[in-house]
Amino acid sequence: MEHLIDIVLLGLLMITGFAIVRLRSLLAVAMLTSIYSLLSASLFVVLDAVDVALTEAAIGAGISTILILATVALTSDEEKVPRHTPLLPLVVVIATGAALIYGTLDMPHYGDPAAPVHRDVASSYLHDTPADIGVQNVVTSVLASYRGYDTLGEVTVIFTAGIGVLALLGYRTRRRNSQGPGNRKLVVLRVVAKLFFPLILLFALYVLFHGDYGPGGGFQAGVIFATGFILYALAFGLGNAQRVIPHQLLRIMAAVGVLIYAAVGIESMLLGGKFLEYRVLADDPVTGQHLGIMLIELGVGITVVAVMLIIYYGFVSRLHSGDM
Amino acid sequence: MMDLILDVLSWVCLLGGAIFLLIGAIGVLRFPDFYTRLHAVSICDTLGAGLVLVGLMLQGGLSLVTVKLLLIFYFMIFTGPSAVHALAEAALQDKLKPLVDEREP
Amino acid sequence: MFITVSIVILAAIAVGLVRAFRGPTLYDRVLAANMIGTLTVLMVAVLGFMTGRPEFLDIALVYVLISFVSTIAVLRVVALRTGTTGAGKK
Numbered sequence: 001m002e003h004l005i006d007i008v009l010l011g012l013l014m015i016t017g018f019a020i021v022r023l024r025s026l027l028a029v030a031m032l033t034s035i036y037s038l039l040s041a042s043l044f045v046v047l048d049a050v051d052v053a054l055t056e057a058a059i060g061a062g063i064s065t066i067l068i069l070a071t072v073a074l075t076s077d078e079e080k081v082p083r084h085t086p087l088l089p090l091v092v093v094i095a096t097g098a099a100l101i102y103g104t105l106d107m108p109h110y111g112d113p114a115a116p117v118h119r120d121v122a123s124s125y126l127h128d129t130p131a132d133i134g135v136q137n138v139v140t141s142v143l144a145s146y147r148g149y150d151t152l153g154e155v156t157v158i159f160t161a162g163i164g165v166l167a168l169l170g171y172r173t174r175r176r177n178s179q180g181p182g183n184r185k186l187v188v189l190r191v192v193a194k195l196f197f198p199l200i201l202l203f204a205l206y207v208l209f210h211g212d213y214g215p216g217g218g219f220q221a222g223v224i225f226a227t228g229f230i231l232y233a234l235a236f237g238l239g240n241a242q243r244v245i246p247h248q249l250l251r252i253m254a255a256v257g258v259l260i261y262a263a264v265g266i267e268s269m270l271l272g273g274k275f276l277e278y279r280v281l282a283d284d285p286v287t288g289q290h291l292g293i294m295l296i297e298l299g300v301g302i303t304v305v306a307v308m309l310i311i312y313y314g315f316v317s318r319l320h321s322g323d324m
Numbered sequence: 325m326m327d328l329i330l331d332v333l334s335w336v337c338l339l340g341g342a343i344f345l346l347i348g349a350i351g352v353l354r355f356p357d358f359y360t361r362l363h364a365v366s367i368c369d370t371l372g373a374g375l376v377l378v379g380l381m382l383q384g385g386l387s388l389v390t391v392k393l394l395l396i397f398y399f400m401i402f403t404g405p406s407a408v409h410a411l412a413e414a415a416l417q418d419k420l421k422p423l424v425d426e427r428e429p
Numbered sequence: 430m431f432i433t434v435s436i437v438i439l440a441a442i443a444v445g446l447v448r449a450f451r452g453p454t455l456y457d458r459v460l461a462a463n464m465i466g467t468l469t470v471l472m473v474a475v476l477g478f479m480t481g482r483p484e485f486l487d488i489a490l491v492y493v494l495i496s497f498v499s500t501i502a503v504l505r506v507v508a509l510r511t512g513t514t515g516a517g518k519k
Binding site: 004005008009012015016019023025027028030031032034035038039041042045046048050053054057058061062065066069070072073077189196200203207210214215216220224227230231234235319 | 432435436439442443446449450455458459462465466469472473476477480482484485487488490491492494495496497498499501502503505506507509510
């Protein structure tokens with residue numbers, strides 16, 4: 001019976017994908033992309049992958065949609081009609097898809113305990129996490145502790161993306177106090193934005209520090225935090241948003257996050273362990289692990305907030321009216 | 325006995341809420357004009373959501389789960405109608421004409 | 430049962446998708462997207478109870494806030510455009 005929900009969700013995903021391809025209005029396509037992300041996140045929920053669903057919800061349905069909308073606002077609303085027939089691309093796609101599906105026929109069944117991915121490393125992580133690290137969320141323990149070096153690379157990638165956007169788009173400061181199309185029109189939105197802004201930030205902090213016990217962690221928390229500021233910028237204009245969190249501060253924050261992460265690694269080296277070995281950070285190894293995980297999640301969160309807002313500022317400051 | 329009453333009540337709320345959501349969706353499909361569809365969504369969606377969340381709260385009992393459900397309900401009460409308001413305002417600014425009955429009385 | 434409720438909500442999502450695909454103006458599509466967002470929040474909450482894992486409520490909380498922000502973002506982009514074009518955007 002649960003398979004029925006899976007099948008219906010996949011069918012809806014297919015319909016949405018088809019609609020995204022066929023529609024010409026790019027604003028509608030942006031909204032449909034957000035629906036696509038929501039449906040995939042529901043699929044992850046059905047598959048029992050809670051952290052992935054939270055990340056997909058926060059990033060796919062939120063930040064990604066907003067950045068696509070900013071791009072559409074900067075370029076054009078209608079997709080150009082294609083001038084060539086898609087026959088050759090169709091043949092290539094069908095051939096590649098058939099080859100991929102043929103390749104999956106050899107894979108083990110979903111959830112098979114004898115599959116190689118479940119035997120060696122994964123089972124040792126599941127077995128050792130309560131003793132070594134003592135957090136309840138194994139995803140966080142793998143992400144932050146066992147594979148902490150990987151996550152350092154991910155944070156650096158996000159930081160590099162921020163630098164890339166800064167280099168390509170630059171940033172124009174808005175000198176005048178732009179407030180949008182008249183204050184009276186946005187009254188309801190402004191009241192609700194003021195009401196929700198602190199709640200969103202608090203919820204982001206909750207997700208950050210609750211990542212040990214439930215779904216959460218640095219990436220999701222950073223994205224939710226940035227979404228709060230984007231809501232403020234949408235309601236009150238980019239000029240006011242810059243007075244709340246200036247661009248210079250964002251550039252510093254982006255670097256500080258990565259620095260915190262690397263500093264934790266170097267600190268553990270100075271205390272006698274290897275790079276990013278949290279055990280040595282405190283007297284008790286488990287406390288050291290907790291401390292290390294908390295610090296690096298904080299670093300990740302700070303960098304993600306800063307980079308998301310840098311990208312948003314970079315896009316929106318180029319609009320002629322100076323606001324979105 | 326009390327458990328049974330709470331269970332039955334929560335099922336009634338859950339099913340009632342789901343049916344209201346379905347009715348709202350059918351209304352969005354069948355109403356003739358954008359502004360009428362706005363009515364269907366904003367009323368039926370918020371009511372259905374409230375009933376479903378109350379049903380889940382009765383299932384959850386007094387715990388952190390109920391507090392989170394209350395938070396979701398609180399957010400939905402605010403964001404649902406204000407999103408619909410923003411939609412109506414944007415459509416009005418774009419001079420989207422509502423469907424008006426122009427027959428002679 | 431919970432499964433019945435989630436099937437009904439999925440049916441409502443499907444109906445909303447039809448409107449999102451068909452809706453003659455852009456605002457119909459935005460409305461349908463907003464409705465699907467609310468329905469997905471409820472479905473995730475019900476699914477969380479169904480699988481016995483109330484941690485999914487965090488996801489539902491995130492969706493409520495995020496879908497609101499993205500609806501407002503679409504409407505602000507549209508408001509940018511309505512200075513130049515006429516009535517009834519596609």
